[in-house]
Amino acid sequence: MIIKKDILDWGALAMSELKLKDALDALKTSGVRITPQRHAILKYLISTESHPTADVIYKSLESDFPNMSVATVYNNLRVFRNSGLIKELTYGDASSRFDFVTHDHYHIICDECGTIVDFHHPGLEEVEHLASHVTGFKVNSHRLEVYGTCPSCASRAVTGN
Amino acid sequence: MIIKKDILDWGALAMSELKLKDALDALKTSGVRITPQRHAILKYLISTESHPTADVIYKSLESDFPNMSVATVYNNLRVFRNSGLIKELTYGDASSRFDFVTHDHYHIICDECGTIVDFHHPGLEEVEHLASHVTGFKVNSHRLEVYGTCPSCASRAVTGN
DNA sequence: TCTTTCTTTATAATCATTATAATTAGTTTA
DNA sequence: TAAACTAATTATAATGATTATAAAGAAAGA
Numbered sequence: 513m514i515i516k517k518d519i520l521d522w523g524a525l526a527m528s529e530l531k532l533k534d535a536l537d538a539l540k541t542s543g544v545r546i547t548p549q550r551h552a553i554l555k556y557l558i559s560t561e562s563h564p565t566a567d568v569i570y571k572s573l574e575s576d577f578p579n580m581s582v583a584t585v586y587n588n589l590r591v592f593r594n595s596g597l598i599k600e601l602t603y604g605d606a607s608s609r610f611d612f613v614t615h616d617h618y619h620i621i622c623d624e625c626g627t628i629v630d631f632h633h634p635g636l637e638e639v640e641h642l643a644s645h646v647t648g649f650k651v652n653s654h655r656l657e658v659y660g661t662c663p664s665c666a667s668r669a670v671t672g673n
Numbered sequence: 674m675i676i677k678k679d680i681l682d683w684g685a686l687a688m689s690e691l692k693l694k695d696a697l698d699a700l701k702t703s704g705v706r707i708t709p710q711r712h713a714i715l716k717y718l719i720s721t722e723s724h725p726t727a728d729v730i731y732k733s734l735e736s737d738f739p740n741m742s743v744a745t746v747y748n749n750l751r752v753f754r755n756s757g758l759i760k761e762l763t764y765g766d767a768s769s770r771f772d773f774v775t776h777d778h779y780h781i782i783c784d785e786c787g788t789i790v791d792f793h794h795p796g797l798e799e800v801e802h803l804a805s806h807v808t809g810f811k812v813n814s815h816r817l818e819v820y821g822t823c824p825s826c827a828s829r830a831v832t833g834n
Numbered sequence: 835t836c837t838t839t840c841t842t843t844a845t846a847a848t849c850a851t852t853a854t855a856a857t858t859a860g861t862t863t864a
Numbered sequence: 865t866a867a868a869c870t871a872a873t874t875a876t877a878a879t880g881a882t883t884a885t886a887a888a889g890a891a892a893g894a
Contacts, residue, residue: 651821
């Protein structure tokens with residue numbers, strides 16, 4: 513019973529470990545060497561709920577890799593981005609943020625404190641079709657973000673804290 | 674006949690001059706001084722079809738304002754952005770681009786050559802509602818961009834030029 | 835016109851990101 | 865397993881966009 517075996521194997525690994533294993537396999541298949549640094553960066557990106565900057569990643573791994581260069585973080589983030597494992601989120605004011613790609617989801621961002629929260633929504637194929645029709649482009653992808661005020665900032669505005 | 678008079682007045686000014694006049698009035702009303710540099714930067718943003726970077730604006734006005742500082746461009750772009758006259762477009766790789774706000778529109782961007790083309794589409798209120806409902810945010814706005822290959826790059830790919 | 839305040843200018847500083855060159859370490863193959 | 869090939873890491877310097885600073889200049893109101 514192959515299916516049962518698969519289920520058992522899945523159960524034996526935590527979800528994040530599975531994602532990590534898949535990501536490492538994907539890299540290896542495309543000829544990218546697996547170094548301890550790459551392993552650690554990927555693991556960090558998968559385990560965190562936040563959307564860290566390169567510098568945050570660098571500082572978070574400092575204790576495990578005291579000699580790691582910040583260039584290594586940037587280099588590997590680019591490698592992961594090029595292989596589609598992570599997404600780079602760019603906003604005007606600050607540095608890029610990086611997000612491990614799991615299911616398709618969008619982001620809603622607090623104008624006050626910058627908090628980024630994921631939300632799921634069906635893809636906007638209709639918008640892509642219209643854009644393609646009007647402009648003659650061949651559409652590859654789209655980017656959508658919603659901006660607003662998070663509950664915490666909203667309550668702070670009311671209570672004055 | 675007020676309406677007729679309005680139509681005549683509108684006809685007497687080119688569309689871009691009208692936008693410029695409105696923008697200057699809006700600034701003046703909110704207590705922002707109109708300097709020759711601000712006038713020129715706004716005029717440039719309104720007249721251009723492209724989505725220029727701060728440096729492009731700076732260089733384009735160099736002949737008219739040989740002594741203008743690049744800081745002036747940045748300062749005023751921030752003033753215009755804060756008063757809602759222009760939008761800042763941020764992408765990962767390069768510097769910010771600036772776009773005079775007219776009607777609501779979105780951008781489609783060529784992955785090959787970076788060309789930015791406007792297209793119009795009804796606002797995505799439904800997405801905003803869902804995001805608000807799921808996350809508890811008070812929604813202010815959203816950002817949407819479509820990516821693809823422009824007709825020119827697509828034909829170049831075929832013809833080999 | 836005089837004064838106040840804002841804006842511009844010139845320059846230096848900052849900060850994220852990338853390039854470089856030497857060293858180190860995966861991976862392959864014998 | 866060990867040599868050999870090649871890619872990755874490190875340390876550092878460089879780049880490039882954007883912002884901060886302080887002095888000089890110009891708009892708006894009394």
